[in-house]
Structure formats: C-alpha cells, structure tokens
Amino acid sequence: MAKSRSFSIFLLKEGYDATNALREDHALDDDIGAQGLPDGATLFVLDSEPRPPWWKPYFGIEKNLTQVNKGALVFLPVGERCFALSFGHVAHNLIDSSYEYDFGLRVTLNSLDPQKLKSTDTLDPGAAKRQRTQLPIESELTLFDFDRDSTILRSLTGKVRDEHKELFRHATGGSNLRISTDIESDGLVALCEQLLGLYQSEQYKTAFPEIQNIVPVRDPAQIAALNGRLLEAFRARNPDLNITVPEIINYSDNLYVTFAGAGRGLVYDDVYIGRYYDYLDEHEADLSAMGIEDLRRHALVLTDEDGNARDRYSVFKSLVFDTNLEGAQGETFHLSEGHWYRIDDGYIARLVAYLDPLCVDSDLPPYDHPSEGEYNEAVAVDNPAIACLDRKNISPDGQSAVEPCDLLAVRDGIAAFYHVKVSTLSAQLSHLFNQGVNAIELMRLEPQAVDRLEALTREALPGADADTLVALIRGRNCRVIFGIVTRKDPAARSLNLPLFSRISLMRSMKALRLMDVQGNVIFIADQVAAAKGRKKKRKKKEAPAEAQPAAAEAAE
Structure with missing residues (x-):
C-alpha cells in the first residue's frame, strides 16, 4: 500500500505565479536541484541554520541541542492558472493577496460527504468570534451548531465522497486545501486539474444550501468599487469603519499593539481605529493620497511588554466595514479579514422587515456623561421610579455573574429591562444583545435569580414602586429594551446598526419571543462633545515614557 502524504495546496489568483506571489523579504532558496519536479514547476526551499531551542539556555542544558526549520514551496502551472504546494511551515511567505481565499473551502464542500464531517472553524463577524467545533463521530453540518444566519464557515474537515477517494482520503479546506494523498509527484498536475474542476463546481449549493446567506465577492470590478467605498470611509474617518485583530489571540500573553509602515509607532494596550489615525497623524500621512496598497502595506503589530513584535497583520486585513454599492439595490457588503x-438580497429584506417594527422612539433622556455607568445612575436619580441595576448580579451562588439590566422601570404596565450601550460596534452590540437574553433566560430557569432581583429592586426603589415591579417580574410580564447611544438618525431604524449586529439582534429577538418576552430597540441621542482620541502610553518600570517609540522599533 502506497504511503499517504499530507501537504497544503493554494490556488493562486489569475496573474500570479512563482515570479510575483512571494513576499519581497522571503528567505527561500530557489537554487536547489530536483529531479522529480513536474514539468514547468518551480521550487523554493527553506533551509534554516541549526539553532538551540529557547529552553536550552532557560534551563542551562549543557548538551549540544539544535533544531532547524525545513520546508518547500512548489509553484505548479496548470492550464492558465498556477498552484502553490506547501510542505512545512513556509506558506506565510506567500503574499496575502496572491491566492484565492475560498479555494480550500469550496473544494472541500464539493468533495466531502455531507454526512461525514469531523470539524468546523467558523467566524462570527458581528462579534469577531472565532470558534473550532469538533465531534467524536462523523456528523452533518447542523450538529456543529452552525448558524447560517450569522456565521461564515472558514474551514471544514471530513471524509471525501467515494468518487474522490482515489484523489485524497481526508480534506480540510479554508483558504488552502490540506489533503492526505498517496499520489506520486508525477501525478500532481492531474490532481491539481481535478481540484480546479472541483473549485469551479457549484455542487456544494445542493449539499450545503444553508451557507448561501453570506457569500464571498469574486467579481474584480465589484471588489474595486467596494475598495473605493472603503477608501472614502477611511479618508473621512467614518465612525462605521473599525479595526480588529483578524486572528484568534491568547490574551494571557499580555499582548500590546503598535502600527508599522509609516515609521515607528507607540505601543498601546488596546486595538482601536483612532490609534491608527493617531499614528498616521504623528507621521503627517496624507490620508487623501493613501490607497488600498498602503493599507495592505501598513501593519497592525502585536508586541510583547517590551515592544518586541510577536505577530503582524496587514491593516487592510484587520479592517471591518459594511457598505452598499450603487446599482446593487438591496445588497449589503461586509469586509472581514481582507x-x-x-x-443575500432577500435576507437583507427579511432583516429590515423583522427589525424595523421593533425599533421604537426613545423614552430615556439624551446621553451627556463620561461613562455608561454615570449615565445609568443619573437617569435613576432624576426619576425615582427607575432602578439602576448596573453592575448588579442575580446569578445563584457558584455561577458566573449575570447583570439583570442597567435600568429597570414600569412601562405601559410591563416591567421594562433596559440594557444600555454607548457604541455601534458589532462586537459590543452582540455582547449587549446576548446579555439581555441571558438575563431573562436565567430568571426563567433559576428561582434564586428572581429572588435576588426582587431584593435588588426593593433596595433601589421605594415600597410601592418596588411592589409593582416585583409583581410584574414574578408574573413574567417583562419587556427587554436595548438602548443604543448614537449620533445617528433614529429614523433609519435598524440600518443604524452594522450588518452583523442586525443579524445578532434578530437572533436575540427571536430567542426572547420563545420565552414570551417582547424586545425593542431605542436610539438614545449622544450629546457628548466629540473629542479626539488620546494615546495611552504603556508604563515601563525602567524606561521613561519618552522611550516608548524606541520600544516599538522592532515592529518596523
């Protein structure tokens, strides 16, 4: 039986091949002889020098220990396209924009048995949440808790259909295709030809119809127009444009952030689009002259406490933005991970039809306070019939804290639970919506949570008002109101929210209806004077604050 080998395959975009698909600073060697390369293939090899592992001096190990990194990239022309085959950890040498990001996923969807899936990697752009789900037995997609309404499927693993078993046995697809096959090197061209056919097939729409609400944009002309809208928003410092780390990160590593591409940058302890604008202003960058390639060249850099670079991401890949295009009536486009x-048009229409009637006029005063907490306290002080329960906890002993709401009041004979958020960022709004659902769910399931809520209510309000609220709560006569502080026009209703926030909101509203609870959204007028974001410098024990720019020099 032939030995099975595992490697990764990338499909390069049209116009890319071995001459222009590699980063300029790559350390691969192309002057290596090879007798078994397919005709027309080009080989690049990583052959690093031996070096001791980091833990050798850490423990003072005396034995001579070394380790090396080996890898190879093979560029293989197939018809009018070119594939890149990656062996070892060398694929990061490819330019981000040089390969088809959906190649591996589409090939996998077209080749896997839909009843024999093993693992999924998903992205919820609304909350910027990444998740890997694995099951011990082969299963269908629905058992992986895949939410077709709000989740982008980034990677899928499983067994291939019987008709493809001669090509490969198992496949994992994302941007690239990771396969295990016993095909020899002289069969790679034929393999890639069949993979190209699988990529171009639309059979997956029958096997996996539930992933069609969110689809990638592939039309170059449309992408160019969308990038133009992005640049307009960037140059205007549009508040709907945001930035985030485009990968799963370990927050226990005490990571910091800086920027690179226009010069040295300060080190910050948070990721925020205002930091990037501050960085550009510091280096007197002309935003009107910057283009997409500048955003691709500039980098968001994660560093350690000393400012040493750990991970580096293109700013373009880190931006999050929703927009529309002229001539694309009813279509909404979302930028995520570059x-x-x-x-889907019909899905957008269903979102509007479902959510707009739930957006009602605000019955809370305008926001003109330094923080959400101070606003909530001020509202309760001005109206003694409203209880401020911000940062209170109704969870039973031993469970994670759950805040019942920010403000609690009687509205039209119903106990109204107000959840207030000063933001229209998708991740923060998704948290807000989940908070509202979780609080009601806890009160439905745990009598002790209702008892604690009653105690908090009686502590915050005078007798008669508290009695009324407690009776409504125990009678399950409740309403959840999400109060969003914004400068946007309330007349726009649900369109004031980012796309994936609307999707998250609809999911939360449906969850509330299942518990027989009405949900609404109000837009609270933001009357705080606009202020430029301030740089928050990282504190250092031995170096003065002025030395911080030097600490980030490694990020350049």
Whole structure:
C-alpha cells in the first residue's frame, strides 16, 4: 500500500505565479536541484541554520541541542492558472493577496460527504468570534451548531465522497486545501486539474444550501468599487469603519499593539481605529493620497511588554466595514479579514422587515456623561421610579455573574429591562444583545435569580414602586429594551446598526419571543462633545515614557 502524504495546496489568483506571489523579504532558496519536479514547476526551499531551542539556555542544558526549520514551496502551472504546494511551515511567505481565499473551502464542500464531517472553524463577524467545533463521530453540518444566519464557515474537515477517494482520503479546506494523498509527484498536475474542476463546481449549493446567506465577492470590478467605498470611509474617518485583530489571540500573553509602515509607532494596550489615525497623524500621512496598497502595506503589530513584535497583520486585513454599492439595490457588503462578502438580497429584506417594527422612539433622556455607568445612575436619580441595576448580579451562588439590566422601570404596565450601550460596534452590540437574553433566560430557569432581583429592586426603589415591579417580574410580564447611544438618525431604524449586529439582534429577538418576552430597540441621542482620541502610553518600570517609540522599533 502506497504511503499517504499530507501537504497544503493554494490556488493562486489569475496573474500570479512563482515570479510575483512571494513576499519581497522571503528567505527561500530557489537554487536547489530536483529531479522529480513536474514539468514547468518551480521550487523554493527553506533551509534554516541549526539553532538551540529557547529552553536550552532557560534551563542551562549543557548538551549540544539544535533544531532547524525545513520546508518547500512548489509553484505548479496548470492550464492558465498556477498552484502553490506547501510542505512545512513556509506558506506565510506567500503574499496575502496572491491566492484565492475560498479555494480550500469550496473544494472541500464539493468533495466531502455531507454526512461525514469531523470539524468546523467558523467566524462570527458581528462579534469577531472565532470558534473550532469538533465531534467524536462523523456528523452533518447542523450538529456543529452552525448558524447560517450569522456565521461564515472558514474551514471544514471530513471524509471525501467515494468518487474522490482515489484523489485524497481526508480534506480540510479554508483558504488552502490540506489533503492526505498517496499520489506520486508525477501525478500532481492531474490532481491539481481535478481540484480546479472541483473549485469551479457549484455542487456544494445542493449539499450545503444553508451557507448561501453570506457569500464571498469574486467579481474584480465589484471588489474595486467596494475598495473605493472603503477608501472614502477611511479618508473621512467614518465612525462605521473599525479595526480588529483578524486572528484568534491568547490574551494571557499580555499582548500590546503598535502600527508599522509609516515609521515607528507607540505601543498601546488596546486595538482601536483612532490609534491608527493617531499614528498616521504623528507621521503627517496624507490620508487623501493613501490607497488600498498602503493599507495592505501598513501593519497592525502585536508586541510583547517590551515592544518586541510577536505577530503582524496587514491593516487592510484587520479592517471591518459594511457598505452598499450603487446599482446593487438591496445588497449589503461586509469586509472581514481582507475579503468582501455579499449578503443575500432577500435576507437583507427579511432583516429590515423583522427589525424595523421593533425599533421604537426613545423614552430615556439624551446621553451627556463620561461613562455608561454615570449615565445609568443619573437617569435613576432624576426619576425615582427607575432602578439602576448596573453592575448588579442575580446569578445563584457558584455561577458566573449575570447583570439583570442597567435600568429597570414600569412601562405601559410591563416591567421594562433596559440594557444600555454607548457604541455601534458589532462586537459590543452582540455582547449587549446576548446579555439581555441571558438575563431573562436565567430568571426563567433559576428561582434564586428572581429572588435576588426582587431584593435588588426593593433596595433601589421605594415600597410601592418596588411592589409593582416585583409583581410584574414574578408574573413574567417583562419587556427587554436595548438602548443604543448614537449620533445617528433614529429614523433609519435598524440600518443604524452594522450588518452583523442586525443579524445578532434578530437572533436575540427571536430567542426572547420563545420565552414570551417582547424586545425593542431605542436610539438614545449622544450629546457628548466629540473629542479626539488620546494615546495611552504603556508604563515601563525602567524606561521613561519618552522611550516608548524606541520600544516599538522592532515592529518596523
């Protein structure tokens, strides 16, 4: 039986090949002889010098220990396209924009048995949440808790259909295709030809119809137009444009952030689009002259406490943005991880039809306070019939804290639970919506949570008002109101929210209806004077604050 080998395959975009798909600073050697390369293939090899592992001096190990990194990239022309085959950890030498990001996923969807899936990697762009789900037995997609309404499927693993078993046995697809096959090197061209056919097939729409609400944009002309809208928003410092780390990160590593591409940058302890604008202003960058390639060249850099670079991401890949295009009536486009996605027309219409009636006029005063907490306290002080329960906890002993709401009041004979958020960022709004659902769910399931809520209510309000609220709560006569502080026009209703926040909101509203609870959204007028974001410098024990720019020099 032939030995099975595992490697990764990338499909390069049209116009890319071995001459232009590698980063300029790559350390691969192309002057290596090889007798078994397919005709027309080009080989690049990583052959690093031996070096001791980091833990050798850490423990003072005396034995001579070394380790090396080996790898190879093979560029293989197939028809008018070119594939890149990666062996070892060398694929990061490819330019981000040089390969088809959905190649591996589409091939996998077209080749896997839909009843024999093993693992999924998903992205919820609304909350910027990444998740890997694995099951011990082969299963269908629905058992992986895949939410077709709000989740982008980034990677899928499983067994291939019987008709493809001669090509490969197992496949994992994302941007690239990771396969295990016993095909020899002289069969790679034929393999890639069949993979190209699988990529171009639309059979997956029958096997996996539930992933069609969110689809990638592939039309170059449309992508160029969308990038133009992005640049307009960037140059205007549009508040709907945001930035985030585009990968799963370990927050226990005490990571910090800086920027690179225009010069040295300060080290910050948070990721915020205002930091990037501050960085550009510091270096007197002309935003009107910057283009997409500048955003690709500039980097968001994660560093350690000393400012040493740990991970580096293109700013373009880190941006999050929703927009529309002229001539694309009813279509909404979302930028995530450097790629544009089109949301199904009918689905957008269903979102508007469902959510707009739930957006009502605000019955809370305008926001003009330093923080959400101070606003909530002020509202309760001005109206003694409203209880401020911000940062209170109704969870039973031993469970994670759950805040019942920010403000609690009687509205039209119903106990109204107000959840207030000063933001229209998708991740923060998704947290807000989940908070509202979780609080009601806890009160439905845990009598002790209702008892604690009653105690908090009686502590915050005078007798008669508290009696009324407690009776409504125990009678399950409740309403959840999400109060969003914004400068946007309330007349726009649900369109004031980012796309994936609307999707998250609809999911939360449906969850509330299942518990027989009405949900609404109000837009609270933001009357705080606009202020420029301030740089928050990282504190150092032995170096003065002025030395911080030097600490980030490694990020350049």
